Amino acid sequence: MAEMNLTLKIWRQDGPNDPGGFKSYTVNGLNTHMSFLEMLDVLNEKLVNTGDEPVAFDHDCREGICGMCSMVINGRPHGPLEGTTTCQLHMRHFNDGDTVTIEPWRAKPFPILKDLIVDRTPFDRIIQAGGFVSVNTGSAPDGNAIPIGKEISDEAFDAAACIGCGACVAACKNASASLFVAAKISQLALLPQGQPEREERVVGMVKQMDDEGFGHCTNTGACEAECPKEISVDYIRKMNWEFHRANVKG
């Protein structure tokens, strides 16, 4: 099993109001089968043992489904691999002796809490601004009571794959949240269950996105390229159309 040594340039910041800056670390004897987060665990263990403050970073499931891990690795959100979260990125994709720069998501609406951890509650407020979905209470509905075509259900499911990690915001040169918001709007706008509140939802969520201070979408496509769930920018097109439609309809 090959071992590797890395130099890490990591953004360290004590709190939201601290200026922060890069610090360099060397980690030796890494296993190529480790995930990127396990590599950081090795570094943190070393820091704890020497009485230093460990690097703070978000993580939870480490299975690529929760959307917690969030770091920009050598300028790419979630690192160089396509369709991969940081936790699913393995060290075999790096070379022995590499210098790796690790930064937090950079966006005004995502203030840095500590080191690589940013506050992503603006996403929660956007979801809340979408309101509710009307469902009948009572016994569970029959599985096939509402027929939905295969193409539509596939399209809705692809949008629903969004894990809300914020890589789209991190990748966008304008720090736009359009891909996230578009995925959430499309997922419900496509399905019969989402129809009663279809217009209020898009208007509310787009307004909240503006109010949070995200930039606008200039259709560079960087978000789709960096999205760990490979969500298509076609959903942004759909959000735009839904937004115009809802406002014209009144």
Added chain:
Amino acid sequence: MNSYLTSTLFRKTLAALSGLFLVIFLFGHLAGNLQLIMLSGDAAQKQFNEYALFMTTNPAVKILSLLTYTSIILHTLLTLFLAFQSKSARPINYAVSSGSENSRWASRNMPLLGTIVLVFIVIHMKSFWYEMHWGDIGNDLWGNRDIYTVTIVAFRELWYTAFYVLSMVGLGFHLCHGISSAFQTIGIKTKKYLGPIEKFATMVSIIVPIAFASIPIILYLRSL
């Protein structure tokens, strides 16, 4: 409805629509300008000056001109506002940036390309539009204001011709991203129309600037 008019998405849509209108204007302007190289000598001078007179006096053309000026101003102000707004959304830049790996150069540099086009428009309008309306230019043999000679003289200068041609390169890249982006913003670049829209955008962004640039190049070569 009020929140619609003040939304970023509505402003973007206005920028997209004004941009698309300016693309239509480019076709008309190109058709007019090609008269400079279709004919030569007295015939070209007579026809081009008559055309210029028509373009500055016809009421229908005047309405279109007003729409064009409005579109240029609206497009500039809206995109400037949006660009500054987006700049403030990321106060601290990344130490390592790898935009080239996830997006096209033109799509990331629209403010720069737009500025090139705007500077060109200002100089271009001073050279011809201003001169035609208020400049101290003589009349041709048929009694029309002689904007043809003004044009021919302007493109005897190598630097002016080169500036024109380079600006057209900027315009080409601006259109390359701008046209398909506008259709996406309006919301009609569906999977069904994606192919035709991308093809149309690529064709326009190559053919229109080359056709425009060919005029000063030919005029310059004729003057040698």
